[in-house]
Amino acid sequence: MNNKKDITVAVTGLNAIDSPGPGIAVIRGLKESNFFNIRIVGLAYEILEPGIYMDELVDKVYQIPVPSSGFDLMLERLKYIQEKENIDVLIPNFDAELMTFIKLKPILNKMGIKMLIPTKEQFEERLKGDLNDFGVKHHIKVPTSETVFTINELEDSLEDFDFPVVIKGKFYDAYVATNIEQAKSYFYKISAKWGTPIIIQQFINGNEFNITALGDGKGNMLGAVPMRKTFLTDKGKAWAGISIDDPKLIKMANDVVSKTKWSGGMEIELMKEEKTNDLYLIEINPRFPAWIYLANGCGQNHPEMLVKFLMGEKVDPIKEYAIGKMFIRYSYDLICDLDKYEKMSIHGEV
């Protein structure tokens, strides 16, 4: 017996693959809550998302329609799930689904499902293509960038930049190009995969740092942990990282959270220029990062804090965190019976 309160939290992003979604890391934090007994309802898009088969972490799983299938279909599915599960909190973990959940927020709220997610304005103003305006508006240093839709526009825009430049997709992928031919080839490569627009960004020579932070939507930062990636996959994703001690990074996170009045989890990507030590904001991901469990290891359980906040409990901001804590990912083969796969395939729930 314990005095923890029983609640149900739905989580997306169960794709714990080589470029993982944050869902499983979020669930690990929730399961370690000292305050709640949390029943986890996993929401999966694909029936081979590994989290579906992690029985010790996920109590029940439902397949949900992909965001591109529309608002109505998603709402219908969530109504069905809510009737069965009585979900208290939902934590979306994908960039691509966030706009659907932002639109659904008032309806889900009436259904008893609470979410701490950015507003439409917050979500849109930090888009990669709008980073210049974001920097000007909030007085935050960002690298110069231009958005282009065609190869001709790319060639014209490159005249405003010195090489190397970074060629980025709207949501995913980024390559450093050292000449115009390389820039063009990356344009084709990214646009073939993710479509346009493509973003050309000033290259900052220095070290990259990442911060995971949690905002309460009123301008207060509830917690933040900075990290440096120490091992990258071939997709440039962190396979290992270490928490670091740099007050400048925490100040930057605080500036971003307070100036945007950020609501929910976020990952801030920064470059520290080698020559000047100046910090440049490169990207804001509007959700917890896949490495969010490192924050938990450092003494800040952001997923639990988010749930506490939404459940109306007092959440005191945490400033301390352990420095020099490392995370290292690993791959692991789950052995599963076919019936679970069958249930997901036929019934869309298990």
Next chain:
Amino acid sequence: MKLKKNIAISESGFIFNPEIGTSFTTNSLGVAILKQLKEKTSLEKIKDSIIKNYDIDQVTCEKDLDDFLRIVNQYNLLEEQS
């Protein structure tokens, strides 16, 4: 010349820079030098202690110490000099 104050020096020779998350290894003499730098000991005194405790002549000691400090500086472990 001064070592950044937050640099962690382990007796095992493991050096950790918490500001940027980098780590290095050195031997027991390296540990001794870094510890003295952290305590703001002058280079002259560090050099004297090495010559006293090790079988090394002054010229070689100065050269080796200079090389070591250049590496320490490259690893961003020293306070910026104003």
